[in-house]
Amino acid sequence: MANIHLENVTKHFGRVTALQSINLEIHHGEFFCVLGPPGAGKTTLLRLIVGLEKPDEGNIYIDGERVNEVHPRDRDIAMIFQNLALYPDKTVFDNIAFPLRERKMPPEQIRTKVTQVARTLHIEHLLERKPGKLSGGERQRVAIARALVRTPRAYLMDEPLANLDALLRLEMRIELKRLQEDLHETLVYVTSDQVEAMSMADRIAVIYKGVLQQCDTPDNVYNLPANRLVATIVGSPPMNFLACKVQRTNGQLNLVHSGFGFQVVGADHPLWDCLCRALPTVQEVLVGVRPEDIKLYPDQPTHLIAFPARVAVTEPLGAETIVDVQLGRDIIKVITPPTEYFSEKQDVWVAFDMAKVHVMDAQTGARIYTTGAPGQLQCMLPGVCT
Numbered sequence: 001m002a003n004i005h006l007e008n009v010t011k012h013f014g015r016v017t018a019l020q021s022i023n024l025e026i027h028h029g030e031f032f033c034v035l036g037p038p039g040a041g042k043t044t045l046l047r048l049i050v051g052l053e054k055p056d057e058g059n060i061y062i063d064g065e066r067v068n069e070v071h072p073r074d075r076d077i078a079m080i081f082q083n084l085a086l087y088p089d090k091t092v093f094d095n096i097a098f099p100l101r102e103r104k105m106p107p108e109q110i111r112t113k114v115t116q117v118a119r120t121l122h123i124e125h126l127l128e129r130k131p132g133k134l135s136g137g138e139r140q141r142v143a144i145a146r147a148l149v150r151t152p153r154a155y156l157m158d159e160p161l162a163n164l165d166a167l168l169r170l171e172m173r174i175e176l177k178r179l180q181e182d183l184h185e186t187l188v189y190v191t192s193d194q195v196e197a198m199s200m201a202d203r204i205a206v207i208y209k210g211v212l213q214q215c216d217t218p219d220n221v222y223n224l225p226a227n228r229l230v231a232t233i234v235g236s237p238p239m240n241f242l243a244c245k246v247q248r249t250n251g252q253l254n255l256v257h258s259g260f261g262f263q264v265v266g267a268d269h270p271l272w273d274c275l276c277r278a279l280p281t282v283q284e285v286l287v288g289v290r291p292e293d294i295k296l297y298p299d300q301p302t303h304l305i306a307f308p309a310r311v312a313v314t315e316p317l318g319a320e321t322i323v324d325v326q327l328g329r330d331i332i333k334v335i336t337p338p339t340e341y342f343s344e345k346q347d348v349w350v351a352f353d354m355a356k357v358h359v360m361d362a363q364t365g366a367r368i369y370t371t372g373a374p375g376q377l378q379c380m381l382p383g384v385c386t
């Protein structure tokens with residue numbers, strides 16, 4: 001039962017800034033994911049919340065109480081560490097019972113509690129074994145059981161599934177989600193796996209090089225990424241970015257790439273407004289389109305405007321094929337169904353889903369605009385492009 005609030009939190013290690021002015025509000029009962037590549041500052045964030053590190057600047061509040069000076073033991077938060085750290089010479093039972101013994105719980109109650117948690121995590125049959133005689137997945141469950149056995153104010157988990165094989169990870173993902181829904185406790189879950197974050201989180205905080213890039217629902221992080229970094233971290237393969245020149249001619253606004261062009265239709269168009277406000281500083285924008293929002297045609301389609309391109313490489317993955325396509329001077333990735341076959345060097349036509357085109361500032365990477373409906377941007381015929 002906890003609400004965790006980070007206010008302007010900065011943490012340095014020598015000359016490294018692990019976290020820079022982080023502001024976050026984690027709600028009670030929320031499955032909150034912290035997503036970022038290695039070295040982003042994710043573990044540091046958890047260590048600050050649990051009290052193993054102190055912020056250099058800023059404040060941390062748990063349920064409204066400032067805890068900067070509060071000892072980890074008194075914060076009452078359970079953390080599952082990245083490297084698991086079970087006691088190798090203790091049995092599974094004793095490992096799970098450890099936090100309760102530390103709190104001097106009577107042995108009978110300990111037995112009941114440990115058995116109950118072990119049942120929830122399907123590890124009852126392992127209670128007498130030592131960690132050395134367990135598989136990776138089983139060890140993982142023991143570590144989770146040890147965190148769950150008492151009822152802390154919040155749970156923090158640091159990449160708990162990172163060392164598991166793909167199938168087990170999938171299984172544990174579903175179990176963890178179910179567990180959190182049953183417990184309805186605050187869970188802060190660190191991962192560098194965007195699929196984990198997207199599939200489990202109520203909200204995701206995307207961190208890169210110690211800076212919070214976006215904190216939002218999985219849906220918004222995916223569909224309305226705050227900037228280029230978020231659009232690259234979330235989604236696989238990541239969003240394609242195409243540098244386009246901003247051209248203003250005769251009261252018209254065009255985005256021109258070496259392989260295609262868009263016309264911003266009408267001065268009442270929101271993108272027009274956004275770009276005009278940014279001009280004259282914005283001479284160039286990045287048009288971002290996800291690989292799944294692009295369609296390839298072997299012949300020029302008649303019902304929509306498409307741009308000529310050429311297949312560079314195909315990567316069949318079974319359920320889908322990723323096709324690298326040369327469009328103008330750029331290579332873009334396109335996800336195609338396996339039923340559509342394209343071969344290398346084949347001439348094709350590329351069409352964007354015009355309801356899902358993002359326009360980013362080329363300098364800062366910040367998202368300027370995202371189309372929400374077809375017709376907001378109009379394609380220009382390839383011949384118009386220069």
Ligand SMILES: Nc1ncnc2c1ncn2[C@@H]1O[C@H](COP(=O)(O)OP(=O)(O)OP(=O)(O)O)[C@@H](O)[C@H]1O
Nearest residue numbers: 013016018036037038039040041042043044045192
């Ligand atoms: N005790 C420390 N001393 C010096 N530098 C540290 C220390 N702990 C972390 N750092 C640095 O701070 C930055 C953030 O580290 P952190 O461990 O929080 O990243 P992370 O996102 O958890 O990465 P990973 O995904 O690899 O676990 C890194 O550049 C790291 O080298």
Ligand SMILES: [Mg+2]
Nearest residue numbers: 042043044082
């Ligand atoms: Mg880490």
